[in-house]
Amino acid sequence: MSNQIEKIIGPRAPRGLEDHERRQFHLPNILLGIAAILLLASMFFPYWKMTLKAPQYPGGLSIEVYVNRMTGDVREIDGLNHYIGMRPLGEAAELERAVSLVAVAILVLLVLAAIFIHSPWALLLAVPAILWPFIFIGDMYYWMRHFGLNLDPTAPLSSSIKPFVPPILGSGMVGQFETVATFQIGLWMAFLAVALILAGLFYQRRAYKPLVESGQ
Amino acid sequence: MLVTALMILAALAVLIVSCRDNAGQSSTGAQVAGATEDINAIAEARGLTPTDIANAVKTYTPSGRHDEYYLFASGGQSGQVYVIGLPSMRIIKQIAVFTPEPWQGYGYGEQGTMDVLAQGGTAANGNPLTWGDTHHPALSETGGDYDGQFLFINDKANARLAVIDLRDFETKQLVKNPITLSDHGGTFSTPNTEWIIEGGQYAMPLGFEYSSIANYETDYQGMITFWHFDRDKGRIDPEASFAIELPPYWQDLCDSGKLVSDGWVFCNSINTEMATGGVELGNPPFESGASQNDMDLMHVINLKKAAEVAAAGNTTDINNFPVITLDTAIAEGLLYFIPEPKSPHGVDVTPDGEFIVIAGKLDPHVTVYSFDKIMAAIETGTSDTDQFGVPILDFDAVMEAQVELGLGPLHTQFDNKGYAYTSLFLDSAVARWSLGGSFDELNDDPPWTLVTKTPVQYNIGHLVTAEGDTVSPDGTYLVSMNKWAVDRFMPVGPLLPQNFQLLDISAPGANMPVLYDLPIPDGEPHYAQIIKADKISPWDVYPEVGWNPHTQAVNPDAAKQGEERIVRDGNNVEVYMTAIRSHFTPERVEIREGDHVTWHITNIERALDATHGFTIPAYNIHVSIEPGEAVTFEFDATQNGVFSYYCTEFCSALHLEMMGYMLVEPSDSASAATD
Structure with missing residues (x-):
């Protein structure tokens, strides 16, 4: 049993190494640590933004989506959306937004845990964090599609604006509005975290695999 | 034969006119150096001279671009206030003040506006008063400079004041003067807007009582009211306000002292003759009866001390309003008179507070008084009084200079280059003249000298320069507020609009051109004030819902x-x-x-x-x-x-x-x- 646990935890870095030898064991820790910090920090930055441009809104209208909230001209966009029968944005992804802070915190803890697991199991711990930005995008797409395709057929403009799926990235048109959707810094931080996790795991494996193979 | 002759005559006329048109221009017509052919073609097609094009370029404000200044103009008989952008001269808004106005929902049911209008009192028949004669707007000040928070304006017709909040450009309060028949010398603000000055115009028996006109000299009084403004509440506080009883001369315009003269107020007067009219009885009409004396009397009021006297309760209640009686004012040294040339008009204090300029109206001069000399003369004392016992200071002892400008000088404003600008009603012109004292070094012209005159169209009343009655005028633009438009606009029947003209006063010396004409379509404005646009920050929408x-x-x-x-x-x-x-x-x-x-x-x-x-x-x-x-x-x-x-x-x-x-x-x- 303890053998089994040891196998999961993996080997420890040998003691008494020269500085240059120790570096290879520190590098994955640093990469995973930075990834965890990035992920944590990303919660405070917007992940996604949509700007709506129309003649009568010289400054445009915009909505910024964070992992747990929406900011910007939500009220005005909701007001306009009622003409085409779209539900208020606040009704979208309510569950996701409610649990997102805890979920991201768990992802961060799992990544931090992977620092101490020097076996292929570390990858398993990191998988949720690696999938996180893709889950976010997928969920956004699901809700955009759900909202866009389920317009109230009795809305004032339902005859002129048919159900549609707004593009999750890039530009589209709804009525007189040009919509421009972009990924924001929070999402890019999450992507960077993914890259750092993958690199960290790669260097971790490279550092510890020889120890496993040498039978320590 | 006749037809041919007429045609030749017509052709000659065209030739003569076109030659004359070309005389003042370069041989290439309206060519603007450096301009593209297109611009020259447009100018030629529209008959524009290079000067016209320069004026257009100075005022044209492209679509979407904001102006440099707000101009707040009284709306005259409309009872409202205009908001105009400078230099484009675009009317941006009319603020409903004394007159119900449907677009803004002012007085058509909405409770708040109905309450504000009700504060303005009722007509003799008990119905609400539904119009006003707005004359002199006053922006709130901090340290003698406009602060862009509030605007005040008077209604001459019924002696009322209004408070407008510049966060939403809406009228918040009307105050009806309980002891004054009409007002003209309002509104003027003290340098920190503790007091709003309202000078009554036509004398009347105290407390709106009846008294025969035969008792004019004994029973009729003049009145100047000092309204205390509570800036935190954004309202005039009638409880903390007071008035000073004056002889039954017709007090006219006032101005507040500033800097060295802070705490003093200067008002001029007409009809010190105490004429009572009766042209139908063979008496001289008011217009001549009130114009007999060579000198009328400028009123110099120690407001700081008057406020102390009022606060100490040394007042008499008239219609439940505290009034410092004339006897108290004399005894406490609150009131002095200074002779001023015949039936003058505006009284305007220079930006440093040192000089008081009186425009002669029936006298071709502006007369400049020194505040220092006035203080010295008060210190010295005088035995000369009017028939009511008010001390009269010696004219020669307090007069600094007289500058002959032309016919009908009315109102004076200032710039940052040591010049004063005075409207000349009869000459239909704006006079630029140089100030002395500390202003002398600001320009090359000798002090107290007429520099130039620009004709305006026509019969200018007030003029206003950018922040021109503050401690720091800008010296950029001047607006001439003309009473008659005559031929300036397309004919619209016998009732003509007024004409606001924009003048460029940025260059020193003789160059002071008219740039643009703006017709005012629904009232005869009097005074206006011009404030730099960035001093006002109105709300985009109300801060919260509800x-x-x-x-x-x-x-x-x-x-x-x-x-x-x-x-x-x-x-x-x-x-x-x-x-x-x-x-x-x-x-x-x-x-x-x-x-x-x-x-x-x-x-x-x-x-x-x-x-x-x-x-x-x-x-x-x-x-x-x-x-x-x-x-x-x-x-x-x-x-x-x-x-x-x-x-x-x-x-x-x-x-x-x-x-x-x-x-x-x-x-x-x-x-x-x-x-």
Whole structure:
């Protein structure tokens, strides 16, 4: 049993190494640590933004989506959306937004845990964090599609604006509005975290695999 | 034969006219150096000279670009205030003040505006006063400079004052003077807007009592009122205000001292002759009776000390308003007179507070008095008094300079280059003249000298320069407020608009051209003030939904989204309604004839410019509900039937659909239903 646990935890870095030898064991820790910090920090930055441009809104209208909230001209966009029968944005992804802070915190803890697991199991711990930005995008797409395709057929403009799926990235048109959707810094931080996790795991494996193979 | 001769004559006339047109220009006509052929072609097609093009370039403000200055002009008999952008001279808004105004929903049912108008008092027949004669706007000041927070204006006709809040450009308060028949010398602000000065004009018996005109010299009095402004509340506080009784001369314009002369107030007067008219009886008419003396009397008032006297309660209550009697004013040294040339007009204090400029009106000079010399003369004392015992200071002892400008000098303003500008009514011109004292070094012209005159069209009354009555004028633009337009605009029948002309005063010396004419279509404005645009920061929309502009706070009882309802309590019905593009909630209001209806509407929009109007036409109700604003109006459902209400401000593509039905059930069928 303890053998089994040891196998999961993996080997420890040998003691008494020269500085240059120790570096290879520190590098994955640093990469995973930075990834965890990035992920944590990303919660405070917007992940996604949509700007709506129309003649009568010289400054445009915009909505910024964070992992747990929406900011910007939500009220005005909701007001306009009622003409085409779209539900208020606040009704979208309510569950996701409610649990997102805890979920991201768990992802961060799992990544931090992977620092101490020097076996292929570390990858398993990191998988949720690696999938996180893709889950976010997928969920956004699901809700955009759900909202866009389920317009109230009795809305004032339902005859002129048919159900549609707004593009999750890039530009589209709804009525007189040009919509421009972009990924924001929070999402890019999450992507960077993914890259750092993958690199960290790669260097971790490279550092510890020889120890496993040498039978320590 | 005759036809041929006429044609030749016509051709000659064209030749002569075109030669004359070309005389003042370069041989290439209206060519503008460096301009593209297109511009020259347009100029030629429109008959524009290079000067015209230069003027156009100085004033043209491209679509979407904002102006450099706000100009707040009195609206004269319209009873309102104009807001105009400079240098484009575009009218941006008219602020409803003394006169009900439907677009802004001012006085057409909305409770707050009805209350404000009611503060203005009633006419002799008991009906509300529904117009005003606005004359002199005054921006609030801090340290003698405009601070862009409030605007005050008077109504000469009924001696009233208004307070406008520049966060939303709406009138918040009217104050009716309880002891003055009419006012002209208002409004003027002290350098920190503790006091708003309102000089009464036509003398009258104290307390609106009756007294025969034969008793004019004994029973009629003049009056200057000092209204205390409570900046935190944004209201004039009548409880903390007072007036000073004066001889029955007609006090005219005033100005507040500033810097060295802070705490003093200067007012001029006409009719020190105390003429009482009666041209129909063979007496000299007022116009000559009041113009007999070579000198009238400038009033010099120690406001700082007067405020102390009033605060100490050394006053007499007239119509429940504290008045410092003339005897007290004399005894306490609050009031001095200084001779001023014949029936003068404006009295204006220089930016450093040192000189007081009186424009002669019937005398071709401006007369400049030194504040230092006035203080010295008061210190020295005088034995000369008028018949009421008010001390008269020696003219020669306090006069600094007299500058001959031309005919009919009226009002003076200042710039930052040591020049003063005076309107010349009879000459129809603006005079630029150089100041002395500390201003002498600011330009190359000798002190107290006429520099140049620019003709204006026509009969200029007031003029106003950019921040020209503050401690730091800008010296950029001047607006000539002309009483007659005569031939300046397309004919519109016998009643002509007034003409505002923009002058460029940025260059020193003789160059002071007229740039642009703006017709004013619904009143004869008097004074105006020009403030740098960045000093005013109005709200885009009301700060929060449910806002009451009359308390400048959220009304907790305002109709809220999701809580719209109709509540009945006996015959009292309360409607709680919200408005958002493009519907009112509720859209059906069913009431009974004889109900008393109190109707609240909140505009729950947050978008800039998403204003909704609301009307129940048959009940003469019209309100404007700006984003965030909550309004209330009341009426008795006296007429049964079916009525539509609708949004009157085009708000959206579905604006026409933004309506509802008010169904008023006849009282007999209502009682039948309940039986």
